[in-house]
Structure formats: C-alpha cells, structure tokens
Amino acid sequence: MQGFEFYNPTRIVFGAGKIAELARLVPANARVLVLYGGGSIKQNGTLDEVRAALHGHDVREFGGIEPNPRFETLLQAVEIVKTEQIDFLLAVGGGSVIDGTKFVAAAARYAGNDPWDILTTFGSTIQDAVPLGSVLTLPATGSEMNNGAVISRAGDDKLFFGSERTFPAFSILDPTKTYTLPPRQIANGAVDAFVHVMEQYLTYPAGALVQDRFAEGLLQTLIEVGPQALATPTDYTVRANLMWSATLALNGLIGAGAPQDWATHMLGHELTAVYGLDHAQTLAIVLPAMLQVRRADKRAKLLQYAERVWGLHEGSDDARIDAAIAHTRDFFERMGNPTHLAAYQIGSDAVERIVGQLARHGMTQLGERQDVTLDVSRRVLEASL
Amino acid sequence: MQGFEFYNPTRIVFGAGKIAELARLVPANARVLVLYGGGSIKQNGTLDEVRAALHGHDVREFGGIEPNPRFETLLQAVEIVKTEQIDFLLAVGGGSVIDGTKFVAAAARYAGNDPWDILTTFGSTIQDAVPLGSVLTLPATGSEMNNGAVISRAGDDKLFFGSERTFPAFSILDPTKTYTLPPRQIANGAVDAFVHVMEQYLTYPAGALVQDRFAEGLLQTLIEVGPQALATPTDYTVRANLMWSATLALNGLIGAGAPQDWATHMLGHELTAVYGLDHAQTLAIVLPAMLQVRRADKRAKLLQYAERVWGLHEGSDDARIDAAIAHTRDFFERMGNPTHLAAYQIGSDAVERIVGQLARHGMTQLGERQDVTLDVSRRVLEASL
Known part of the structure; x- marks a missing residue:
C-alpha cells in the first residue's frame, strides 16, 4: 500500500424526500445562488422542491450550465456572485452543474488576473472559494x-x-430524482462510474488489499444494478445503489494508497473535445482497447479482475483475460454504449487527429507507470476503431 | 437501502514516517496537550518522535490513560486543559487513549454541572469541544x-x-508503529474490527448492496491478514491492510443506510465491566453464540456471508450456516482468542449476573429489530459457556 492522505468533509444526505433538508443545510442568513443546467429540473418539479425548501432564504438563480460546462458561461455566473455579494452556491443537477459551480466558487474569489489560470495550475493557486x-x-x-x-x-x-x-x-442524493432521467443518461452514468473504478483498480498489484476489495465491490454492484436501472427505472433499491456506487467510485477512497491510471480518461477527453461524443461513450470505446493493448503490463490485475469480478476460473490465463475484456465490452454494450469508434461514424483519420491533440496537451507519459507514450495511445486508438 | 446522513471530516495521513507531518498538522500557535497511555510509547520511541515533530510548539503531556479509559483519570486531564488554557489535544495511542481524549475535549468545554452527563445523554448535550x-x-x-x-x-x-x-x-496511521505491539493486542484488534463489521452487516437484507460488498471486502481482508500479522509482525503490507481495515470498519461508511445490530457489543461490555476481560475477548465469546441463537432471524444474511466471505457453496442451507459460524469461531481461535467463557474460568453463574447488568442498564431490546430481550440474551450467554 502506498502512503496517502485522505480527506473528504462533504456531508452526504441520502434518501427520498431529502431535498426538504435544504432548509437546515443552507446557512440561514446566506445570499444564495442556485445554479442549474438545461431546464429538466424545471419540468420534473425538482426546482420547485428546492425553492420550497429554501423559502425564507435570500435566493437568486442561474440556469444554462451546459454538459461539459463552459468557461465562458460560468464567467457570467461569477459576475452575478460578485455584484450580488452571493455567499453560498447551490448546484442542482449532475456532474456538469456541480463541476461548473465549483469553478464559479473559486473564480469569484480568485486573486489572479485570469480565472483560466485556475485550470492551467490544476487548482493549486486557489486560496479561497465561496461555500457550496x-x-x-x-x-x-x-x-x-x-x-x-x-x-x-x-x-x-x-x-x-x-x-x-x-x-x-453537503450533497443531497435522492434516488427518486433519477426516475425521470433519459435512459442514455443512466447508461452513461453507470459506465462513467465503472470506468472511474477501473482507472483506480486495474493497474498493478501494490498491496492495497482493502482498496482492491472495495473497487471489486463497486464493479460487481454496477454490473448488477446497471442493466436493472434501465429495465425498471422506478426501482428505488436499484437507483439507490447506482447512485451511491457512482459517488463512492470517485470520492478518493478507493484510490487512496493505490496506483492510478487515468489514460482512458485522457484519450476520452480528447475524443469529446474533437467529436462531441458523450464522456461515457468515449470511455466505453477506449477502455476495452486500453486493456487489450496494455494487457502485458496489467496482467496480474486483469487475472484478479477476471476471477473476482467476473467469476472466471476456467481456462488459461490468456483465455481468462480475453474473457474479462469481452465481458467488460459486453457490459458497456448492454448499457447502450457501443464500444467502437465506427459505431459513431468516426473513421481511421481520428487516430492521428487525437494523437495530435494529446501531443498539444502534453499527454505523452500517461498511465500508472507513465509509460503510455503517444505511440501506445496510437495503438489504443487503432484498437478502438 | 435506508436513508442516511454520512459525514466524516477526519483527515487520514497514512504511511511510514508520517508522524513528522505533525509539524504541519498541529496549529502553529496552539497550546498542545499530548495524551497517552501506559508508557509503551516511551519505550518504543514513538513519544520521542512526536516530541521531535512538535519542536517549537507549546506542548504539555498527560500520561496514564488506562485500557477502558476511566472517568476519574480523565477528569485530571480536564483540569489541566482548563488551568493551562490548552487549545489542542493530541492523542498518541490506541482506541482507549483516543476515546479518553475525545471525552477530555468535550468535558473541558462542557456547560453542564456534571461531565458524566455527557455519557448519560450519549453526547447530545455537547455544544463545543477542544480540537483534537x-x-x-x-x-x-x-x-x-x-x-x-x-x-x-x-x-x-x-x-x-x-x-x-x-x-x-486528523489521524496519523503509521503501520510500522504496530511492529512492536504484543501479539495479544494485534489479535484483539483484528477480532474487534471483524466484529465491528459483522454488527453492521450480519442482520437482514435491506437492499444496501454496496455496503454489503464493502463489509464483505473488509471481512475477507481481515481473514487474510489477521493470521499473517501474528506470524510476520514486520510485514508492512500486512500491517497496513490490518490498520486501514480496522479504521474503515467503524468510520460510519459501511453502516450508513444499513440496519445495525450491536447486541454482541452490549453483552461484551457487561462481560468486561464485571470480569475484566479484554473487549475483543468478549466479542470472540459472544458473537458465535449470538449467530447461533439468532440464526433464524439472520438466515438470509448468514447464507450470504457463508457464500461470499467463506466461499461455502456446497451442502444444505443449514449446513452452510453451521460451517460459516464454525469458520468464524475458528478464525477467532486462530487469532488467539478462545470463544467460550469456560476458557477464561468463568462459569454458569455468569449468565444471571450479566442478565442482571443488562437489566440495570436498560438493555432489554437489543439488535437490529430490537427483539433481543433479556431472555434472548440469556440464551446467548448460555451458548457462550
């Protein structure tokens, strides 16, 4: 096990009807800005529920944060925070809205000249932020x-x-709020969470036995509840386990003390930036190819994954690894995410284009051993076609 | 999955040599009281390491906190905190020292007349505490x-x-600091952690799929590393996994959203109070008997435990449950903890004496369904003889 520091002070308030707890959770005297996305929370009643819970609070609203939230949009919210002297931000939505709200929180109190520097310094220059x-x-x-x-x-x-x-x-997680989501978003969410776990698990053995067990438990749960979440959208237990698994997949716990990869995400980000694919679609395409191309380096963990997550005990080592990768691909496909670029009408010219993007962004030493060079990425992209 | 609130702001700093981080973690201008137990940290150099890391800080020390820390002893530390205007407490030791330090932290700033009221109100009357x-x-x-x-x-x-x-x-977890512990303390720690998990897991199915997987992962890890920790005391990976498992066994995560039992602990506390047995010894005695007596109520979870934790797939349901309980008992015995009262020279008169204690403390509706009456506890104690 590697040395680590783990710190996560977010209060999770989980269950049906918990939005009413906002009355207690948001500071009584705060000037609040509620941030949200494209308006689905208006249609499904969630925004009304939030407004009702915050009755008596001093509240403003900012809508229109996009999927893959954009710097230019968020700067408009930063302006409101400054001019209206907002001192609490409430994000209502998915990851894009919450990510965007974090940026607004930091940018509104940023001491430097250009808030984009927050990104180029990976956040290390943040000294203060509005509570959210x-x-x-x-x-x-x-x-x-x-x-x-x-x-x-x-x-x-x-x-x-x-x-x-x-x-x-704090974050309020009410599984019933997911019932009306389009199947594509549920499918994407399950795949995203699954790959988050894989990036922190499928590397090399490092004596992080507890972390491995937790990661395997999350993968098994996602494999169990993912398809059920598509088949029976209003099954509370299924949605609750999907929701809590996705949170635990990337709250720092399973990655603490374990080697981490993240090469699949880096290639995926470039595919989204260039072709506009959903984030989860890019992960479903890249991960199986990544495991295939790097199977020698990841051999020991692939065998552990085959046995513990997919219950594969028969056949040669290579046959079990092949089967584990095939099962992974099949899971993504069953979740409605094709796993080849061709399914999205993207051809072989993508390979050099994405390699060029990676080069431009300095992504030349990716992966848990920093040995995923541009040449390795090229082979992964070729295997993704 | 039940609704829940999960909040845990403790920063974990994990790894060899991390005591040096105290220089950064303890506020620079604080008046610090270091609290510890019986002096083993003096002999093994840990106290010197702490002193060196806090060089330049304003530090006092208070030793002598007992196993099962005593109210009377802790009040002496409360007096020092008040007279010396201490504003940061640093516990150096095991659970007893940390528990005792938490009490000192709360009692030193307690507004009521009698600090024992903190216990009789289960902490609900605490308004403030010294940071620790x-x-x-x-x-x-x-x-x-x-x-x-x-x-x-x-x-x-x-x-x-x-x-x-x-x-x-914050808490600093340095696995190398456990190398010099007596085998009995390592054995007790592994059993204690194991039973903490079982109290939050072995109840009835409640759709907490993730929590079940995490609990099973902790149990599997403890079964794997517990005996190794006794056999090879200076194996870093083994000690690191034992240490992190014990922390995760009772940090609120696996119990959030799941039914909880704790009847074994309540009976165990009375056995310690009356006979002075180690806490873990009492758990090793009571848990197998508790599972046996309540096997009908716990049937579904016992079968899950048998299959997923012990890999028992053959035989009838009852045979697999029997085998799972036998494996549990055997694990405790291999960890050096006998699982019958007779092994500690405690006879059948203990049954009514402990039942009397339970009655006196109002422990008449224990367990995940509050149906462990005094009569059920009596049967558990009889099965523990």
Whole structure:
C-alpha cells in the first residue's frame, strides 16, 4: 500500500424526500445562488422542491450550465456572485452543474488576473472559494463528493482542477430524482462510474488489499444494478445503489494508497473535445482497447479482475483475460454504449487527429507507470476503431 | 437501502514516517496537550518522535490513560486543559487513549454541572469541544476516524457517547508503529474490527448492496491478514491492510443506510465491566453464540456471508450456516482468542449476573429489530459457556 492522505468533509444526505433538508443545510442568513443546467429540473418539479425548501432564504438563480460546462458561461455566473455579494452556491443537477459551480466558487474569489489560470495550475493557486452545496439529480461523475471539476473552453480545451476549498459542504442524493432521467443518461452514468473504478483498480498489484476489495465491490454492484436501472427505472433499491456506487467510485477512497491510471480518461477527453461524443461513450470505446493493448503490463490485475469480478476460473490465463475484456465490452454494450469508434461514424483519420491533440496537451507519459507514450495511445486508438 | 446522513471530516495521513507531518498538522500557535497511555510509547520511541515533530510548539503531556479509559483519570486531564488554557489535544495511542481524549475535549468545554452527563445523554448535550488529533499506534477500535468514545466509571458503568464536535481533525496511521505491539493486542484488534463489521452487516437484507460488498471486502481482508500479522509482525503490507481495515470498519461508511445490530457489543461490555476481560475477548465469546441463537432471524444474511466471505457453496442451507459460524469461531481461535467463557474460568453463574447488568442498564431490546430481550440474551450467554 502506498502512503496517502485522505480527506473528504462533504456531508452526504441520502434518501427520498431529502431535498426538504435544504432548509437546515443552507446557512440561514446566506445570499444564495442556485445554479442549474438545461431546464429538466424545471419540468420534473425538482426546482420547485428546492425553492420550497429554501423559502425564507435570500435566493437568486442561474440556469444554462451546459454538459461539459463552459468557461465562458460560468464567467457570467461569477459576475452575478460578485455584484450580488452571493455567499453560498447551490448546484442542482449532475456532474456538469456541480463541476461548473465549483469553478464559479473559486473564480469569484480568485486573486489572479485570469480565472483560466485556475485550470492551467490544476487548482493549486486557489486560496479561497465561496461555500457550496449540491442537490444531485444524475448519478455519474462523483463530483458531489469530491473537490475536482473539468471545465471546457472554446478551442478544444478541456482541463481539470481541484482544491480542498471546493468540496461541497453537503450533497443531497435522492434516488427518486433519477426516475425521470433519459435512459442514455443512466447508461452513461453507470459506465462513467465503472470506468472511474477501473482507472483506480486495474493497474498493478501494490498491496492495497482493502482498496482492491472495495473497487471489486463497486464493479460487481454496477454490473448488477446497471442493466436493472434501465429495465425498471422506478426501482428505488436499484437507483439507490447506482447512485451511491457512482459517488463512492470517485470520492478518493478507493484510490487512496493505490496506483492510478487515468489514460482512458485522457484519450476520452480528447475524443469529446474533437467529436462531441458523450464522456461515457468515449470511455466505453477506449477502455476495452486500453486493456487489450496494455494487457502485458496489467496482467496480474486483469487475472484478479477476471476471477473476482467476473467469476472466471476456467481456462488459461490468456483465455481468462480475453474473457474479462469481452465481458467488460459486453457490459458497456448492454448499457447502450457501443464500444467502437465506427459505431459513431468516426473513421481511421481520428487516430492521428487525437494523437495530435494529446501531443498539444502534453499527454505523452500517461498511465500508472507513465509509460503510455503517444505511440501506445496510437495503438489504443487503432484498437478502438 | 435506508436513508442516511454520512459525514466524516477526519483527515487520514497514512504511511511510514508520517508522524513528522505533525509539524504541519498541529496549529502553529496552539497550546498542545499530548495524551497517552501506559508508557509503551516511551519505550518504543514513538513519544520521542512526536516530541521531535512538535519542536517549537507549546506542548504539555498527560500520561496514564488506562485500557477502558476511566472517568476519574480523565477528569485530571480536564483540569489541566482548563488551568493551562490548552487549545489542542493530541492523542498518541490506541482506541482507549483516543476515546479518553475525545471525552477530555468535550468535558473541558462542557456547560453542564456534571461531565458524566455527557455519557448519560450519549453526547447530545455537547455544544463545543477542544480540537483534537491523533497518532494511532494500535489498529482496533476505529476511534481514529469516528466521533464516538466509550468511557468507564467505578461501579461497573461503561457507557458510550458521540458528537460531531469530537471527530479528530486528523489521524496519523503509521503501520510500522504496530511492529512492536504484543501479539495479544494485534489479535484483539483484528477480532474487534471483524466484529465491528459483522454488527453492521450480519442482520437482514435491506437492499444496501454496496455496503454489503464493502463489509464483505473488509471481512475477507481481515481473514487474510489477521493470521499473517501474528506470524510476520514486520510485514508492512500486512500491517497496513490490518490498520486501514480496522479504521474503515467503524468510520460510519459501511453502516450508513444499513440496519445495525450491536447486541454482541452490549453483552461484551457487561462481560468486561464485571470480569475484566479484554473487549475483543468478549466479542470472540459472544458473537458465535449470538449467530447461533439468532440464526433464524439472520438466515438470509448468514447464507450470504457463508457464500461470499467463506466461499461455502456446497451442502444444505443449514449446513452452510453451521460451517460459516464454525469458520468464524475458528478464525477467532486462530487469532488467539478462545470463544467460550469456560476458557477464561468463568462459569454458569455468569449468565444471571450479566442478565442482571443488562437489566440495570436498560438493555432489554437489543439488535437490529430490537427483539433481543433479556431472555434472548440469556440464551446467548448460555451458548457462550
């Protein structure tokens, strides 16, 4: 087990009807800005529920945060926070809204000249941030219980930042709020969570026995409840386990003390930036190819994954690894996410284009051993066609 | 899955040599009281390491906190905190020292007349507490990452309290600090952690699929590393996994959203109060008997436990349950903890004596369904002889 520091002060309030707890959770005298996305929370009644819970609070609203939240949009919210002297932000939505709200929180109190520097310094220059909370409506990214965010900007830039100042103070997780989500978003969320776990698990054995067991438990749960969540959208137990699994997949716990990969995410981000694919679609495409191309380096963990997660005990080592990768691909496909670029009408010219993006962003030493060079990424992309 | 609130702001700093981080973690201008137990940290160099890391800080020391920390002893530390205007407490030791330090933290700022009321109100009357941190030397109770404490007082009283004010701000977990522990303490710690998990897991199915998987992962890890920790005391990976498992066994995570039992602990506390047995010894005695007596109520979870934790797939349901309970008993015995009262020279008169204690403490409706009456407890004690 590697040395680590684990710190996660976000309060999780979980269950049906918990939005009413906002009355207690949001500071009574705060000037509050509620941030949200494209308006589905207006149609399904969630915004009304939030408004009712905050009755008596001093509240303003800011809608229109996009999937892959954009720097330019968020700067408009920063302006409101400054001019209206907002001192509490409430994100109501999925990972994009929460990520965007974290950026607004940091940018509104940023001492530097250009808030984009928050991204280019990965958050290390953040000294202060407006306190924030969240109401999660879409289980996927884990942003509700971590301090990280991914922000996009015109010109194919999609970058990450994180800071201890940008943990949500609380997040409300009400599984019934996911009942009306489109199947595509549920499918994407399950795949996103699954790959988050894999990035922190499928590396090499490092004596992190507890972390391995927890990761395997999350993968097994996602494999069990993912298809059920599509088949029976209003099954509370299924949605509750999907939601809590997605949160635990990226709250820092399973990665603490374990080697981490994240190469699949880096290639995926470039595919989204260039072709506009959903984040989870890119992960479903890249991960099986990544495991195939790097199977020698990941051999021991692939065998453990085959046995413990997929129950594969028969056949040669290579046959079990092949089967584990095939099962992984099949899970993504059953969740409605094709696992080849061709299914999205993207051809072989993508290979050099994405390699060029990776080069431009300095992504030349990816993976748990920093040995995923541009040449390895090229082979992964070729295997993704 | 039941609704829940999960909040745990303790920062974990994990790894060899991490005591040096105290220089950063303890506030620079604080007046610090270092609290410890019976002096083993003097002999093994840990106290010197703490002193060196706090060089330049304003530090006082208070030693002599007992196993099953006593109210009367802790009040002496409360007096020092008040007269010396201490504003940071650092516990260096195992669960007893950390529990005791939590009590000192709360009692020193308690507004009521009698600090024992903190226990009789289970901590609900705590409004403020002195900030505290810990250096853990003994993996067992999980106190380093929760807000609870168990305190004893003359007259066979052993009571619990908890408060959000008494989370450690940080805890340093250095597995190498456990190398010199007596085997009995390592054995006790592994059993204690194992039973903590079982109290939150072995109840009835409640759709907490993730929590079940995490609990099973902790049990599997403890079964794997527990005997290794006795056989090879300086194996870093083994000790690291034992230490982190014990913390995760009782930091609130696996119990959030799941039914909880704790009847074994209540009977165990009375056995310690009356006969002075180690806490873990009492758990090793009571748990197998508890599972046997309540096997009908716990049937579904016992079968899940048999299959997933012990890999028992053959034979009838009852045969697999029998085997799972036998494996549990055998694990405790292999860890050096006999599982019958007779092994501690305690005879059948213990049954009514402990039932009397339970009655006196109002422990008449224990367990996950509050149906462990005094009569059920009597049968469990009879099965423990």
